Amino acid sequence: MNEDLLQAYSCILQEYLVGEGMHLQWAIFINVVVNCIIVLVCVYILDIIFRKFIVEAFKAFSNKTKTTFDDYLVKSNFPRFVAHILPLGILWHLVPIIFIESPFMTNFLLVATKVLSVVLFVYIFRSILRSTRNFLEENERFKDKPMESYVQVMMIFAWGIGVFLIIQLLTGFSIASLTTLGAASAVILLIFKDTILGFVASIQVSVNDIVRIGDWITFSKFGADGYVTEINLATVRVQNFDNTFTTIPTYSLIADSFQNWRGMQESKGRRIKRSIFIKQSSIKFLAVEDVEKLKEIQLIKPYLEHRQRDVDKFNRTHEADKGLLINGRNQTNLGVFRHYADAFLNENSAINKDLFLMVRHLAPTEKGIPLEIFCFSYDKRWENYEHIQADIFDHLLAAIPYFGLEIFELPTGKDLQALA
Incomplete structure (x- = not known):
């Protein structure tokens, strides 16, 4: 025009x-x-x-x-x-x-x-x-990087510059003076304290690879137990296994302790660590006839034959009086069952034999002697892992009576009623 x-x-x-x-x-x-x-x-x-x-x-x-x-x-x-x-x-x-x-x-x-x-x-x-x-x-x-955090930080700087320019246009005052910049910096530090902490934390989280999007984390302080779905400047969003969401301040990831299950997910197996409590009064020495009866269990027959030869040789050498069972060397039903559990795990195709595998006794407690199973399953998916673990302990609990052992249980109402 x-x-x-x-x-x-x-x-x-x-x-x-x-x-x-x-x-x-x-x-x-x-x-x-x-x-x-x-x-x-x-x-x-x-x-x-x-x-x-x-x-x-x-x-x-x-x-x-x-x-x-x-x-x-x-x-x-x-x-x-x-x-x-x-x-x-x-x-x-x-x-x-x-x-x-x-x-x-x-x-x-x-x-x-x-x-x-x-x-x-x-x-x-x-x-x-x-x-x-x-x-x-x-x-x-x-x-899996917290890109949202960096976008938010850059937008804060962009809006900050924009606001300063608008103030300069409306008032005519220059924002280049040291006094104005100092006052503006103080205001920014006061207003955006949490944002600055979150920005520093998000950089440390990314550089140190502490958490990624998709990681399974457990943060008891905030009641979070699930997968990380979002990492931004101020918060980390976790979808719990009950499909609820928990937000965690980003700076808490470096200020507090939490559990990240990524190491397990990237490893060759998921750990199984659980104990069976054996009633102490059911533990006993095994007589020769007891050993012969246990040889019917195919999984431990080679172990029993080899072990019994060593026991008999020791007792003959030391002329042990076997009229009393405690004299000399003897096998115990708990020891045999421990070897049975170890052999059962080594035969289980779901257990990774390349990782640590052990069956051990823990210190006796008022609830009996803990027999701990320590091994790793190949399948790390939660549902399958629980099935594998359940199958192992179903079998071991059912096998215990064959060794003359008993599981410790606190007395129930029926037990007290029977005693009365």
């Missing part, structure tokens, strides 16, 4: 209103209002046209390219924001021409245009950051 035509139109309208008997000040005011409405309507129409054209052109371009980055730009409204730049530029150019006789309105609209431009560029920067985050999350290298 020609500058002379705009000025001529404004003068004609003002002269017409004065010619109709209107006071000059009122004529100027109405002239400004009419011009303002015309400018806003024209800019709005141009904005709609440019927005539709640029958005459709960008969609067509993104559909033809192989990369997905431009698709994410479309989803984050990047073309829509870019389309607003041209109407704002036109408004910036027209305001000093149309409102040449109203310096106040000129300054007001120019400042408003500058403020809108600052906000617009912040939104454009945000859409680029979000598109970059979504694009990088497709890559396996960045899929």
Whole structure:
């Protein structure tokens, strides 16, 4: 639009209103209002046209390219924001021409245009950051990294700069002075204390590889036990196994202790560590006939034959009086059962023999002697792991009576009633 035509139109309208008997000040005011409405309507129409054209052109371009980055730009409204730049530029150019006789309105609209431009560029920067985050999350290298934290930090800095620029535009005060920067820094540290702590923590979490998205963690302090679904600047989101969600402050990951099960998931097996409590009064020495009877159990027959030969040889050498069973060397039913449990685990195809495997006694307790099973299952999936563990202890608990042993149990009501 020609500058002379705009000025001529404004003068004609003002002269017409004065010619109709209107006071000059009122004529100027109405002239400004009419011009303002015309400018806003024209800019709005141009904005709609440019927005539709640029958005459709960008969609067509993104559909033809192989990369997905431009698709994410479309989803984050990047073309829509870019389309607003041209109407704002036109408004910036027209305001000093149309409102040449109203310096106040000129300054007001120019400042408003500058403020809108600052906000617009912040939104454009945000859409680029979000598109970059979504694009990088497709890559396996960045899929488990807390990209959201870095986006949030950069957006805080972007909005901080934007707010400072807007304050400078509205007040005219420079933000470059040391006093202003010092005061602003103090305010930022006070308001964004948790955000700064979260930012530092998210960097340490990422650099030290403490937690990844998808890790199974147990954080008793916050009642979290499940998989990490999101790591952002302020919080870590955990989906518990009951399908509830727990949010944990990000800085708590480096300030407090928690359990990360990733090491187990990446290892060659998942540990089984559980004890069976044996009633102490059921433990006894095995006579020769007891040993012969236990040889019927195929799994420990070779062990019993080899062990009994060593026992008999020792007793003959030392002329042990076997009229009393305690004399010399003897096998015990608990010791034989311990070897049976060890052999059973070594025969179990679900147990990883390359990892540590042991059956041992623990110190006697008021509940009996704990016989601890320590081994690792090949399958680390929770449901299958529990099935394997249950099958092992089902078998061992059912096998105990064959060795003349008893499981310790606290007396129930029926037990007390039988005694009475």
